[in-house]
Amino acid sequence: MAEQGEGRGEETKFSVWDLPDVPMGQLPPHLELQRTRVFCNKDAPIHTESIQYSGAYSSIGVDNSVQLDNFCKNFRVEVIRLNEDDIEFDMIGIDAAIANSFRRILLAEVPTMAIEKVLFANNTSVVQDEVLAHRLGLVPISVDPRLFDYMSENDQPNEKNAIVFKLHVKCERGSPRITVKSDELKWLPNGSELVKESTANSDSSSKPETYTYFSSSQESVPEFVKNPIAPKYPDIILAKLGPGQEIELEAHAVKGIGKTHAKWSPVATAWYRMLPEVILLEDVEDELAEELKSKCPVNVFDIEDIGKGKKRATVARPRSCTLCRECIRGDDWEKRVALRRVKNHFIFTIESTGALPPEVLFTEAVKILEGKCERVITELS
Amino acid sequence: MEHGSFTDNSAATFSLTDEDHTLANSVRFTLNQDPRVTFCGYSIPHPSEARVNIRVQTTGDPASEVLKDACQDLMLMCRHVRSTFDKAVEDFKASNAVKAMKIDSNDSSDSEESE
Numbered sequence: 368m369a370e371q372g373e374g375r376g377e378e379t380k381f382s383v384w385d386l387p388d389v390p391m392g393q394l395p396p397h398l399e400l401q402r403t404r405v406f407c408n409k410d411a412p413i414h415t416e417s418i419q420y421s422g423a424y425s426s427i428g429v430d431n432s433v434q435l436d437n438f439c440k441n442f443r444v445e446v447i448r449l450n451e452d453d454i455e456f457d458m459i460g461i462d463a464a465i466a467n468s469f470r471r472i473l474l475a476e477v478p479t480m481a482i483e484k485v486l487f488a489n490n491t492s493v494v495q496d497e498v499l500a501h502r503l504g505l506v507p508i509s510v511d512p513r514l515f516d517y518m519s520e521n522d523q524p525n526e527k528n529a530i531v532f533k534l535h536v537k538c539e540r541g542s543p544r545i546t547v548k549s550d551e552l553k554w555l556p557n558g559s560e561l562v563k564e565s566t567a568n569s570d571s572s573s574k575p576e577t578y579t580y581f582s583s584s585q586e587s588v589p590e591f592v593k594n595p596i597a598p599k600y601p602d603i604i605l606a607k608l609g610p611g612q613e614i615e616l617e618a619h620a621v622k623g624i625g626k627t628h629a630k631w632s633p634v635a636t637a638w639y640r641m642l643p644e645v646i647l648l649e650d651v652e653d654e655l656a657e658e659l660k661s662k663c664p665v666n667v668f669d670i671e672d673i674g675k676g677k678k679r680a681t682v683a684r685p686r687s688c689t690l691c692r693e694c695i696r697g698d699d700w701e702k703r704v705a706l707r708r709v710k711n712h713f714i715f716t717i718e719s720t721g722a723l724p725p726e727v728l729f730t731e732a733v734k735i736l737e738g739k740c741e742r743v744i745t746e747l748s
Numbered sequence: 749m750e751h752g753s754f755t756d757n758s759a760a761t762f763s764l765t766d767e768d769h770t771l772a773n774s775v776r777f778t779l780n781q782d783p784r785v786t787f788c789g790y791s792i793p794h795p796s797e798a799r800v801n802i803r804v805q806t807t808g809d810p811a812s813e814v815l816k817d818a819c820q821d822l823m824l825m826c827r828h829v830r831s832t833f834d835k836a837v838e839d840f841k842a843s844n845a846v847k848a849m850k851i852d853s854n855d856s857s858d859s860e861e862s863e
Contacts (some may be wrong), residue, residue: 419776419777419780419781420780421780421781421782421783421785422783430783431781432781432782432783433781435821435824435825438825438828439828442828442829442832443832444829444832444833444835444836445836446836446837446839446840449837449840449841449844454837456833456836458829461825461829462777464773464774464776464777465774465777465822465825465829467773467774468770468771468773468774471769471770472770475770476770726833726837729833730830730833730834733826733829733830733833734826734830736770736771736774736822736826737823737826737827737830739767739770739771740771740775740819740820740822740823740826741819741823743764743771743775743815743816743819744816744819744820744823746764747762747812747815747816747819748816
C-alpha cells in the first residue's frame, strides 16, 4: 500500500521544503524501489540490473555492502510444493548471481549414473547399434550416484564405478512384433557376463576374463538390498522387434556430469523466476475494474464491492502473473497498473529425473559450489 | 594462477582452470560487496577453453587475500543457504505429515461415528 501513496505523490505539485528529511543510512524511496524491483513497462523492462557494488550509494551515505550476518538474518526459504519428482520453493534475500549458480550447477554439475558403454552381442533389429546405444544412454537410472566413484580413462570397470545391465530380447518367427521397453534392462550385480574372446580361447582353468573386474557383488551393498538398481521408469520404449529379430547386449553405466553429456543431467529442468508484483496505482472502479479483470488471461485481479453499487478491482493473485503486460496495454493503463518483479525473491523449481529426490539435488548443488570456493581458497594459500 | 606485479600486489588477475560463469559470477558478486575492492570483473577468453580470468583491484590490501575472503564469504553464504533450506524442507515435511495424520484421524472418527 505504501507504493500506492508514492505513485500519487509524484504527480501532485509540492514544494521541496515540505519534504521530510531523508533518514541517514537509508535510500530515498524511489532509489530503493529501483534497487529492489524490476519495472516491467509497456515497451521494455527497466532497472533490470542488480546493484552489486558496495559503494554504489556512497555519495548519499548509504552502505550497499551485504554483511554476512545481515544476509543470514534476511535469507528465507519457503517450500511451496514437494513430492517425489519436483520441488517448488521460494528463495528470498539472495542475489541472482548466486541463485543462477545453483541453477547452472543443478543442470550441468550434479553427477548421476547413465549408460555410457554398450557391448552388442547381437542386434538384428532395424535400430542401428549406435542409435540404440544413444537411446539407452538417455534412460534415467534410479540409483544414488554418491555411492559410486568416477571412472577415469585408465580405470578398469569395477563394482565401485560401474553398473552393468543385460538386455536380451528375441521376437520369435511367426509371432507378432514386440516392443522392447526399459524394464527389459536387467541389472547384473556381479558384473559383465560377456567373456573376452582372447581369454575364451586360452584353456586356463581360472575364471574366464569378462569386461568388468568386480571383486564383490553389488548386491551385498546394503543400499541396494532394499531397492535394487533399475531404470526409473519401466515403460520407456527402446526398440521394436519384428519376427525373427533379436537384440542381445550389455550396457555399462558410469558416473558423470551434465556438462559432459546431457544424459547425466539429474534434472529434467531447473528454473527460477522472480516474484511478480502487481500494484494498482489508483483505484480502478466500475467499468474499468471489469475491463481490467477481463484483460488478464491468468485472473490476477478480483472485483470487490465497496457499497453503493460501486465495484473496485483488487490484486488477488499476483503470483500467477506471467507479466504478459496485457493489463497495461492501451491508453492510460500504465498510469493505473504497475507491473514489477522483486529482484531478490526467486521462485525456484526443480524437476528431478529420478536418481535423487529434488530436495537432495539442491543441497548437493550448494555443496558443489562450496567445493569450488574451497578449491580456490586452497589454491591461493 | 595469479598474474600481477611484484611491486604492487593490490591488483591482480587470477586465471582459474575448469571454472566458468557459475563460480566467476558469484565470486564477482561477493567481491563487489567487499568495500576494499575498487574494481573487479571476469572474462572467459575463449569459449572452447575451460578457463576464466578474474580481475581484482583493491584499495591497498593484497588482491589474493581479498579474493580469498570473497570465496570464504561465498562459502559461508552457501552453508547458510543449505542449513536454511534443509530446515524449510524438514518443516514442510513435518507439517504435511501432521496434516495427513489429521485427515486420517478425522476419517477414523467419522467411521467410528457411523458405527
